[in-house]
Amino acid sequence: DAGVTQSPTHLIKTRGQQVTLRCSPKSGHDTVSWYQQALGQGPQFIFQYYEEEERQRGNFPDRFSGHQFPNYSSELNVNALLLGDSALYLCASSLDRDRGRGYTFGSGTRLTVV
Amino acid sequence: EDQVTQSPEALRLQEGESSSLNCSYTVSGLRGLFWYRQDPGKGPEFLFTLYSAGEEKEKERLKATLTKKESFLHITAPKPEDSATYLCAAKKPGNQFYFGTGTSLTVIP
Numbered sequence: 001d002a003g004v005t006q007s008p009t010h011l012i013k014t015r016g017q018q019v020t021l022r023c024s025p026k027s028g029h030d031t032v033s034w035y036q037q038a039l040g041q042g043p044q045f046i047f048q049y050y051e052e053e054e055r056q057r058g059n060f061p062d063r064f065s066g067h068q069f070p071n072y073s074s075e076l077n078v079n080a081l082l083l084g085d086s087a088l089y090l091c092a093s094s095l096d097r098d099r100g101r102g103y104t105f106g107s108g109t110r111l112t113v114v
Numbered sequence: 115e116d117q118v119t120q121s122p123e124a125l126r127l128q129e130g131e132s133s134s135l136n137c138s139y140t141v142s143g144l145r146g147l148f149w150y151r152q153d154p155g156k157g158p159e160f161l162f163t164l165y166s167a168g169e170e171k172e173k174e175r176l177k178a179t180l181t182k183k184e185s186f187l188h189i190t191a192p193k194p195e196d197s198a199t200y201l202c203a204a205k206k207p208g209n210q211f212y213f214g215t216g217t218s219l220t221v222i223p
Contacts, residue, residue: 004157031209033209035211035213040215041215042118042201042203042213042214042215042216043158043201043203043211043213044213045210045211045212048209048210050209055209056208056209056210058210090157090158092157101160101163102148102150102160102163103160103211104160105150105157105158105159106157107155107156107157108155108156108157
């Protein structure tokens with residue numbers, strides 16, 4: 001049973017560019033959350049998607065946007081990249097009706113902005 | 115302000131030397147305290163959920179406990195394969211986890 005799959009695994013972008021990260025949730029899961037993890041820090045909540053809509057958003061600027069597709073997969077888009085956007089971006093999936101189980105995280109996409 | 119603080123930041127143990135990791139939280143309307151394990155270059159792996167003060171959960175050499183202000187992750191007779199970063203996260207009503215910065219555990223053979 002495949003877990004959460006994220007692509008690409010690593011990415012280098014130039015300041016000012018735009019980037020799209022992709023996530024396929026664990027089979028049977030319908031909810032996708034995105035987190036940003038800076039080096040040595042805990043993950044910070046970006047937003048969550050359910051039923052193809054953004055359900056909740058953390059304290060991140062509008063440069064961060066996302067999408068969820070009918071097959072529950074999701075994309076995270078970041079525009080006008082800043083050096084401070086360099087981080088590990090984690091996708092986590094869950095089943096909406098079973099929130100107590102905790103999320104299943106992917107291995108992340110390591111984004112480096114130069 | 116909602117906050118989750120973990121201590122110590124780093125912990126080195128000899129194999130077999132038991133210890134505890136601390137997670138202090140000030141989160142209004144707590145809907146669960148979660149523990150995750152994170153290996154280098156990987157995403158967090160779910161370990162436990164605790165909901166109410168006095169609750170305990172166990173898995174192999176790990177035991178998690180919860181009070182009204184803190185949670186502890188007790189590690190009994192650790193092995194080198196227990197080396198990882200342990201994250202705690204508090205969940206409020208809604209869908210957001212508030213993570214601490216983690217405790218990096220190294221178990222020396």
